[in-house]
Amino acid sequence: MGTGNSFDFERNIDAALADQQLKKNLRNAMDILVEKRRAVFTDPEALEQLRAAGNAIKRRALSKLPQLLEQLEAKCRQNGIQVHWAEDTAAANRIVLEIMRANDATELVKGKSMVSEEMHLNRFLKDHGIEALESDLGEFIIQLNGETPSHIIVPAIHKNKDEVAEIFHDKLPDTPYTEDVEELTRIARQAMRKLFARVKVGLSGVNFAIAETGTLLLVENEGNGRMSTTVPDVHIAVMGLEKVLEKLSDVPPLLRLLTGSATGQIITTYVNMITSPRKEGEKDGPKEVHLVILDNGRSRMLADPEFRETLLCIRCGTCLNHCPVYVRIGGHAYGHVYPGPIGKILTPQMEGLEQAGVLATASSLCGACGDVCPVKIPIPALIRRLRSESYDAKGDGTVSGHGYKKNLTETLVWKGWELVNVHPALNRLSTKMAGAMGKRLPKVGPLKQWTRARSAPKFAGKSLHDHELEKGGRDD
Amino acid sequence: MTSPDRDRIMARLHTSGTEHTVVPEAAIPPDSAFDPQEKITQLATLMGAMKTEVHVVETAGWVDKLKELARERGWEQLLYGPASPIGSAIETAWESDTDGLPALVAYTEPVESFKDKLFQIDAGITSTQGGIADVGAIVLWPTEEEPRLLSLVPPVHVAVLHADTITSSLAEMISVQNWAGGMPTNALLISGPSKTADIEFTLVFGVHGPKELVVFILK
Numbered sequence: 050m051g052t053g054n055s056f057d058f059e060r061n062i063d064a065a066l067a068d069q070q071l072k073k074n075l076r077n078a079m080d081i082l083v084e085k086r087r088a089v090f091t092d093p094e095a096l097e098q099l100r101a102a103g104n105a106i107k108r109r110a111l112s113k114l115p116q117l118l119e120q121l122e123a124k125c126r127q128n129g130i131q132v133h134w135a136e137d138t139a140a141a142n143r144i145v146l147e148i149m150r151a152n153d154a155t156e157l158v159k160g161k162s163m164v165s166e167e168m169h170l171n172r173f174l175k176d177h178g179i180e181a182l183e184s185d186l187g188e189f190i191i192q193l194n195g196e197t198p199s200h201i202i203v204p205a206i207h208k209n210k211d212e213v214a215e216i217f218h219d220k221l222p223d224t225p226y227t228e229d230v231e232e233l234t235r236i237a238r239q240a241m242r243k244l245f246a247r248v249k250v251g252l253s254g255v256n257f258a259i260a261e262t263g264t265l266l267l268v269e270n271e272g273n274g275r276m277s278t279t280v281p282d283v284h285i286a287v288m289g290l291e292k293v294l295e296k297l298s299d300v301p302p303l304l305r306l307l308t309g310s311a312t313g314q315i316i317t318t319y320v321n322m323i324t325s326p327r328k329e330g331e332k333d334g335p336k337e338v339h340l341v342i343l344d345n346g347r348s349r350m351l352a353d354p355e356f357r358e359t360l361l362c363i364r365c366g367t368c369l370n371h372c373p374v375y376v377r378i379g380g381h382a383y384g385h386v387y388p389g390p391i392g393k394i395l396t397p398q399m400e401g402l403e404q405a406g407v408l409a410t411a412s413s414l415c416g417a418c419g420d421v422c423p424v425k426i427p428i429p430a431l432i433r434r435l436r437s438e439s440y441d442a443k444g445d446g447t448v449s450g451h452g453y454k455k456n457l458t459e460t461l462v463w464k465g466w467e468l469v470n471v472h473p474a475l476n477r478l479s480t481k482m483a484g485a486m487g488k489r490l491p492k493v494g495p496l497k498q499w500t501r502a503r504s505a506p507k508f509a510g511k512s513l514h515d516h517e518l519e520k521g522g523r524d525d
Numbered sequence: 526m527t528s529p530d531r532d533r534i535m536a537r538l539h540t541s542g543t544e545h546t547v548v549p550e551a552a553i554p555p556d557s558a559f560d561p562q563e564k565i566t567q568l569a570t571l572m573g574a575m576k577t578e579v580h581v582v583e584t585a586g587w588v589d590k591l592k593e594l595a596r597e598r599g600w601e602q603l604l605y606g607p608a609s610p611i612g613s614a615i616e617t618a619w620e621s622d623t624d625g626l627p628a629l630v631a632y633t634e635p636v637e638s639f640k641d642k643l644f645q646i647d648a649g650i651t652s653t654q655g656g657i658a659d660v661g662a663i664v665l666w667p668t669e670e671e672p673r674l675l676s677l678v679p680p681v682h683v684a685v686l687h688a689d690t691i692t693s694s695l696a697e698m699i700s701v702q703n704w705a706g707g708m709p710t711n712a713l714l715i716s717g718p719s720k721t722a723d724i725e726f727t728l729v730f731g732v733h734g735p736k737e738l739v740v741f742i743l744k
């Protein structure tokens with residue numbers, strides 16, 4: 050969430066780390082997801098080939114992005130799908146609101162969509178007297194409890210069944226307390242069926258949009274996505290502009306990578322491909338289909354050859370599952386819609402470094418995210434780039450808010466430090482002096498933070514360099 | 526239709542320099558190729574693992590098997606499309622004896638006037654466009670004769686699949702059926718009954734879609 054000044058990452062982390070139940074729920078869940086993924090990608094060599102192919106397909110799509118979007122738009126129009134463009138989330142929200150108003154609709158039934166979370170659509174519609182109802186079971190649970198998703202694939206991952214039982218008992222009328230998961234699911238199914246039968250507008254995300262045929266592809270297991278896109282009179286699909294693929298034959302490898310990485314499935318229960326609204330003679334399906342294409346900072350990312358790779362993302366969520374930081378603090382601590390490694394690179398670019406740059410500091414740079422990413426996004430390298438943009442260490446940055454951490458003392462001190470350490474003679478002199486005087490590293494910037502609760506590193510009496518020389522090492 | 530948002534977005538995209546993105550050479554790894562018998566086995570095994578009930582039957586005998594199941598399960602109503610490829614076979618079979626069989630309900634009206642009835646029906650039957658062996662899925666292209674909700678709303682979905690329409694992979698299906706030449710309003714891959722694992726990864730079948738999926742593979 051763009052919580053602005055009220056977002057205190059440190060406080061969130063401390064709170065999350067202190068929550069033993071949360072820690073346990075997350076650990077269990079992430080272990081399962083990691084194991085399930087391993088079980089479908091059994092052959093490491095084949096997986097590497099598939100990742101390379103996935104990376105190449107997405108890169109090809111990005112290399113032609115403007116043309117593919119134009120083609121997608123033309124094809125969709127030809128098929129009867131209405132296409133809308135939104136430069137930012139405010140514009141996207143307005144488009145949805147206008148469609149709701151044009152249909153006299155006061156309720157919206159939603160399939161799972163991270164872009165709609167990015168838009169804070171539910172809150173926006175509520176302010177305009179419209180209720181947005183989540184139909185994915187996980188989303189349904191957290192919406193009842195007034196929360197936002199803590200994971201991009203499994204939104205209620207932070208809750209265990211006792212907690213869900215409590216929520217249903219408290220928030221749904223006449224619902225007895227039960228921890229039986231079958232029963233809890235049945236309760237949700239019943240509530241939702243009534244809704245599907247009456248609500249006039251449905252909204253969904255898009256996993257892939259195929260320019261060749263103007264087809265919107267959605268994956269899911271529950272059937273709520275199919276319900277939301279088939280039963281109501283109107284279907285609104287929202288997508289980030291990076292979701293477009295060139296052709297249908299690009300789909301199979303990416304689909305395999307997506308479902309395997311996300312939930313360890315070789316295929317989801319449903320792959321739902323939508324190419325047009327209800328045609329003359331057809332008995333069901335929405336009479337209107339709208340596609341809202343959202344930019345919200347993505348076109349700016351595209352202009353930077355390195356940050357462009359952020360747009361390869363297929364939102365599988367596996368980088369979250371493999372991240373030692375996410376596993377310990379969970380999604381809510383990040384304070385924004387996209388948590389975990391992908392959030393660390395995406396959010397600062399969308400919201401600017403002042404707002405969200407601190408996210409890039411929450412990484413041990415262990416490299417796990419980059420190793421598992423199905424489309425081979427070099428996440429650790431992008432995190433490092435964002436960190437250095439915060440200080441403008443390498444000249445001018447491109448992300449909004451670059452250099453926000455730069456201040457004169459810090460810059461001068463670290464510049465001096467850098468100078469001394471790349472210059473052998475100066476280095477020798479300074480290490481001798483440091484050893485002799487027991488001097489410490491300059492206590493500014495990150496080191497100041499580090500020493501908040503830890504002692505600062507001290508120099509040894511002898512430099513490692515001298516040490517090695519004494520042991521017979523060669524100086525070359 | 527252009528809008529100010531579209532123009533600004535497009536202007537940025539066109540000047541982004543993205544055409545210089547390096548596109549590595551990386552071939553899509555080849556899919557497995559199965560012989561006709563393997564296709565059936567593979568599909569039945571994978572779908573079975575996803576709790577689909579698969580029956581491999583002779584083409585001539587599938588309707589008898591359907592009647593047997595219908596009686597055994599005690600369905601009250603069976604929704605179908607009279608003008609679909611399987612419609613007349615079902616009607617003929619129901620003509621001879623209806624004892625203990627569900628009432629046939631034809632999906633021939635627009636959903637607007639049919640919704641209340643539709644949400645009460647306990648089973649629906651459809652034909653299929655094909656099957657995909659390597660992932661274990663059936664393919665549906667709903668039509669005027671077999672509307673989309675037929676395979677979604679009733680708690681039981683029965684699907685009739687001709688063995689010779691099973692391909693080894695999705696890529697093969699896209700190419701042999703020339704999907705790029707024109708996609709239908711809606712195309713679906715279905716690998717099992719609807720399910721969720723959203724609460725503590727406990728797998729539960731039958732969330733918003735069917736709780737049971739029965740596939741007849743016709744040889």
Ligand code: SF4
Nearest residue numbers: 362363365366368422
């Ligand atoms: S960055 Fe990679 S691993 Fe993370 S969600 Fe995106 S595609 Fe998946």
